Amino acid sequence: MIPSTHLPSGSPGLVGFRERVEQAIRVTEHLNTLPYDDQDAIQAAWSELTGQPVDPTFRLIPPVYSDHGVNIRLGRNVFVNQGCRFNDTGGIELGDDVMLGPNVSLITSGHPVAPSERRNGITHAPIRIGRNVWIGASATILQGVTIGDDAVIGAGAVVAHDIPAATLAVGVPARVIRTLT
Template identity: 50%
Template sequence: MKSRNIFERDRAGEEITHQDEGYYKIRERIDEVQKILFELNGNYHTDEEIRNLFSQLTGCVVDPTFRIRLPFYTDFGKNIKIGKNVFVNHGCTFMDRGGIILEDDVLIGPKVNLITINHPLTPRKRHATVSKPIVVKRNAWIATGATVVPGVTIGENAVVAAGAVVTKDVLANTVVAGVPARVIKTIDDTGDKRF
């Protein structure tokens, strides 16, 4: 049986340390991303140029309907998947080593943090990392300054209120708020059908 490389182990949620064989490849990727981010955030670009740079960052061509306001921050880039008609507002941080999927029609407010990486609680292991994916389903909206932690799925049409810290999955058609986030209302999906 072939052993998994460092990227496969990281995406599978295994504990990763600086001493692991191949860790230097993660470090090289992070350095590569910083160069792209410097160009993306450091100069004026047209929407098409931004999409081209973002495609370089993720390694996948993003749809022409994708819009983003800069600056934008990420640690890895290659594990971000973006659907159609997605909008990401300024000042967001996507730490994506565990994988981030934004399905079609997702709205991400300013200064939102999608964090897929964590550390073990045990003090002697605290410098290790463990990654888990974040999935934001179709037509969900994450409002200003919210933080979503590793392993969380935000359901279709859900809303995460400004400043919320989401530590558990959010059901479809619900609004969550607070720290930690909890359901404060459900959404009646019988109204406006713009999407």
């Protein structure tokens, strides 16, 4: 598990934060109007959101949501089902052949837990998802988590700790229930 970083309000790390959020909202609003059959336009909008070219094997079913977009890195042959949320302030990396089920949430940021600090900045840490990972419908992956290659995350799971490669993790909080062969 990667420890989170705390950015207090007014810190240099938050300069341009609002503008990046507003740009991501504009781009995802446009992307969400595109039909699934127009993958070229979806890929172009995704490239605009992330600021980088997208592999032609990338597939996405709108709608999708992101708070920045510029902190998302995708491998080849990634599939994103409808309703997924990329809260990418801390950075999100998806390896080759990753599949995200409907309504998956990748949440890389939050707020300090202490009541006196909660409204004074954000915490964030990257999410790293290895090659050939399948994340089931409505699963939530939290900041600082790494999921190893070939793992499966069950539908509805909440992943707050690293998941080893080639394992099946389910539940709230997610726990490994078996090794995959």
